[in-house]
Amino acid sequence: MTLLHPAAASAAAEDDAAIPLLSVDRLKAYYRLKLFGIDREVRAVDDVTFAIGRNEIYGLAGESSSGKSTLIKTIAGAIRPPLAVETGSVCFNFSDGTRDIYRLTPRELGEIRWKRLSYIMQGSMSVLNPVRRIRHSFTDFALPHVPEKGAAFAERIGRHLERLHLERSVLDAYPHELSGGMRQRVAIALATVCGPEFIIADEPTTALDVIVQKGVLAMLRGIQRELGSSVLFVTHDMAVHANLTDRLGIMYAGRLVEEGRTRDLFRQPLHPYTRHLISSLPQIGDDTPKKGLEGSPPNLAAPLSGCRFHPRCPLAIDICRREAPPMVAVAPGRRVACHVVTASPDAVAPAMEEVRP
Amino acid sequence: MKPNLLDVDNVSKTFAGRGLFSRRMKRAVRNVSFSLDADRPEVFTIIGESGSGKSTLASMILNTARPTGGSIRFEGRDLAHIRSRRDRVAFMSRVQAIFQNPFDAFNPLKPVDRYLYTAAEVFSGCRTKEARETRVDDALHKVGLSLAEVSGRFPHEMSGGQLQRIAIARALVSSPSLIVADEPVSMIDASLRMTVINLFRMLRDDLGVSIIYITHDLATAYYISDRLIIMQTGEVVEAGDARQVLAAPRHPYSIRLREAVLSVDGAWRGTGLDAEAIQPSLR
Ligand SMILES: Nc1ncnc2c1ncn2[C@@H]1O[C@H](COP(=O)(O)OP(=O)(O)OP(=O)(O)O)[C@@H](O)[C@H]1O
Ligand SMILES: Nc1ncnc2c1ncn2[C@@H]1O[C@H](COP(=O)(O)OP(=O)(O)O)[C@@H](O)[C@H]1O
Ligand code: SF4
Ligand SMILES: [Mg+2]
Ligand SMILES: [Mg+2]
Numbered sequence: 076m077t078l079l080h081p082a083a084a085s086a087a088a089e090d091d092a093a094i095p096l097l098s099v100d101r102l103k104a105y106y107r108l109k110l111f112g113i114d115r116e117v118r119a120v121d122d123v124t125f126a127i128g129r130n131e132i133y134g135l136a137g138e139s140s141s142g143k144s145t146l147i148k149t150i151a152g153a154i155r156p157p158l159a160v161e162t163g164s165v166c167f168n169f170s171d172g173t174r175d176i177y178r179l180t181p182r183e184l185g186e187i188r189w190k191r192l193s194y195i196m197q198g199s200m201s202v203l204n205p206v207r208r209i210r211h212s213f214t215d216f217a218l219p220h221v222p223e224k225g226a227a228f229a230e231r232i233g234r235h236l237e238r239l240h241l242e243r244s245v246l247d248a249y250p251h252e253l254s255g256g257m258r259q260r261v262a263i264a265l266a267t268v269c270g271p272e273f274i275i276a277d278e279p280t281t282a283l284d285v286i287v288q289k290g291v292l293a294m295l296r297g298i299q300r301e302l303g304s305s306v307l308f309v310t311h312d313m314a315v316h317a318n319l320t321d322r323l324g325i326m327y328a329g330r331l332v333e334e335g336r337t338r339d340l341f342r343q344p345l346h347p348y349t350r351h352l353i354s355s356l357p358q359i360g361d362d363t364p365k366k367g368l369e370g371s372p373p374n375l376a377a378p379l380s381g382c383r384f385h386p387r388c389p390l391a392i393d394i395c396r397r398e399a400p401p402m403v404a405v406a407p408g409r410r411v412a413c414h415v416v417t418a419s420p421d422a423v424a425p426a427m428e429e430v431r432p
Numbered sequence: 433m434k435p436n437l438l439d440v441d442n443v444s445k446t447f448a449g450r451g452l453f454s455r456r457m458k459r460a461v462r463n464v465s466f467s468l469d470a471d472r473p474e475v476f477t478i479i480g481e482s483g484s485g486k487s488t489l490a491s492m493i494l495n496t497a498r499p500t501g502g503s504i505r506f507e508g509r510d511l512a513h514i515r516s517r518r519d520r521v522a523f524m525s526r527v528q529a530i531f532q533n534p535f536d537a538f539n540p541l542k543p544v545d546r547y548l549y550t551a552a553e554v555f556s557g558c559r560t561k562e563a564r565e566t567r568v569d570d571a572l573h574k575v576g577l578s579l580a581e582v583s584g585r586f587p588h589e590m591s592g593g594q595l596q597r598i599a600i601a602r603a604l605v606s607s608p609s610l611i612v613a614d615e616p617v618s619m620i621d622a623s624l625r626m627t628v629i630n631l632f633r634m635l636r637d638d639l640g641v642s643i644i645y646i647t648h649d650l651a652t653a654y655y656i657s658d659r660l661i662i663m664q665t666g667e668v669v670e671a672g673d674a675r676q677v678l679a680a681p682r683h684p685y686s687i688r689l690r691e692a693v694l695s696v697d698g699a700w701r702g703t704g705l706d707a708e709a710i711q712p713s714l715r
Contacts, residue, residue: 106589108589136621137621138593138621138623138624139592139593139594139596139597139619139620139621139624140590140591140593140594144591144592254482255482255483256482256483278619281618281619282482282615282618282648283482283648284479284480284481284482284484284648284689285648285650285689285692285693285694286481286688286689286692287481287482288648288692289692289694289705292705293705311593311618311619311620311621311622312622312694313622313696314693314694314695314696314698314699315694317694317696317698317699317700318694318698318699318704318705319704319705338699338700341696341699351623352621352622352623353696355622355625355626356622356696357626357629357651357652357654357655358651358654358695358696359650359651359654359678359679359690359693360654365626365630365655366626366627366630367576367623367624367626367627367628367630368623368624371576371578372576372577374581376581
């Protein structure tokens with residue numbers, strides 16, 4: 076038995092390689108609420124376009140409530156009212172064919188879940204049923220998707236758990252009997268046991284101490300490299316992004332505002348929000364005062380005209396109040412949505428040179 | 433002499449094992465002692481392993497769990513003697529909690545603003561609706577939210593970070609002298625994290641509130657803490673001045689902890705996630 080995907084393993088994947096594994100195109104997803112009889116929509120994902128290649132770890136960071144978890148839910152096809160997709164598409168180019176997530180029947184969606192696409196949710200324990208032993212979670216989610224049955228299935232699960240440094244006996248435990256680190260590894264084991272091509276993880280290590288976190292991340296990366304899968308990883312921990320991800324997207328107020336290779340983005344953040352985010356990081360041994368962003372976070376139920384960052388932006392000019400800046404490529408693999416940055420590519424280009432090794 | 437704000441005196445907590453998986457007794461907290469001075473408000477930080485007893489210790493300080501050994505005194509009074517409803521309300525208005533996982537801390541069937549109104553009524557004696565609203569709105573503004581955004585919304589309609597900020601606002605509605613914050617910033621973005629951490633500093637410096645800050649984030653711990661303890665399997669393995677301990681840890685576990693911290697600069701030197709080099713704790 077091999078966990079390697081044919082697509083990742085063979086050269087036959089060559090013509091596939093140009094097509095990203097995930098393409099998100101002009102996606103808008105809103106929560107439609109009725110509050111005291113008044114209709115209201117929360118524009119949690121508002122026109123997001125991006126793509127993730129094979130064998131790539133794509134990180135997503137950004138302000139709290141900027142729409143990261145919503146974006147992830149819409150990509151995973153986990154859309155329940157009041158959340159509704161307004162426009163746009165989410166396409167996966169799996170090794171056995173392309174799938175437009177919003178054209179799938181619930182049954183078809185069920186068939187790709189866990190097998191091709193797995194999702195580790197924020198506040199992740201939700202995937203583990205509190206009143207059932209861990210074993211049952213594996214039989215519920217994984218059994219339908221792997222060829223092995225009976226003892227062979229148990230063997231596959233057991234070996235997979237051991238790879239994550241978990242004893243097989245955790246299968247007999249209830250979720251509350253495990254430590255946070257163990258539960259988190261169980262959640263990762265569940266998400267990876269069927270060898271999915273695409274793994275989505277929403278803050279999967281937030282509750283862990285730094286030693287366990289480092290172990291869990293290393294294991295996640297090890298498994299990702301082995302499977303050749305792609306990962307979409309959300310966390311607020313920027314040091315985790317720096318150490319784990321290949322590329323990074325930054326969200327603010329329902330939009331992607333900047334994207335680039337992780338290293339470039341840290342070395343030379345372009346969007347004013349990204350610049351602020353990176354400069355606010357404290358470090359052991361650094362005694363300079365750090366400040367959070369001034370002003371109120373944007374209200375997604377009543378989005379501002381123009382650039383949504385303008386009331387808090389130190390660089391804002393007139394046009395920022397009127398026109399929303401489009402996401403523009405300013406260098407290979409580098410996109411940013413900011414009038415000021417894109418108006419002076421000269422100022423940007425040399426800076427980018429510096430960054431390239 | 434004025435009593436200490438808080439005395440944690442040789443405190444232990446043992447859970448009886450249940451189920452097939454854990455038949456043994458679980459000593460979650462073992463002989464922990466420390467005191468907070470009433471005249472010197474401080475940020476007292478607890479870091480340590482996942483499962484090392486930090487949250488258990490927090491719940492004993494909040495008097496929601498009883499120690500099985502030792503005692504805890506708040507302003508000189510043993511928490512075991514706080515029994516009547518009146519005493520409990522008085523205690524809770526002085527000692528507030530911010531919990532680890534905001535998704536668990538809120539009842540999914542209750543709009544989140546109800547918690548804030550209840551706190552305003554019970555703990556700060558706001559009689560009128562207007563007084564309550566002002567109080568609640570004030571507290572929400574301190575964490576970058578407003579009543580308008582929060583009114584009538586249920587926990588599942590909020591993002592993780594929004595919920596955590598509401599939990600912090602709730603703690604600020606009464607005027608506590610001690611806040612026990614169990615991983616209050618792990619779910620919020622780096623910028624807002626600094627807003628909250630600076631808010632803790634303001635509470636300490638301007639309002640004289642002491643804060644017990646439980647965290648995995650050693651960088652913010654370094655930034656804000658006065659003193660710090662490091663816990664492993666229920667025990668304090670190292671204690672002292674926060675900056676000194678973090679700059680030069682002595683206990684082997686503290687050293688491992690310090691070395692496991694991922695940093696942005698470290699990533700470019702390739703010191704990050706070296707899959708082979710990692711032996712995760714098996715607990
Ligand atoms: N079920 C829901 N009903 C209504 N509004 C919702 C719902 N879930 C989320 N929202 C709103 O959508 C916006 C985006 O939330 P989302 O959870 O995607 O943010 P996030 O970027 O993941 O934040 P965090 O980093 O704090 O987890 C927020 O304003 C939130 O209040
Ligand atoms: N109600 C409980 N019953 C049994 N064991 C518990 C209970 N609460 C916590 N524990 C155990 O006590 C230990 C300490 O847990 P906790 O205080 O939550 O650790 P931390 O907050 O440091 O991660 C863990 O091993 C945990 O499994
Ligand atoms: S478009 Fe204008 S307001 Fe928006 S980030 Fe750029 S400079 Fe600031
Ligand atoms: Mg989220
Ligand atoms: Mg805890």
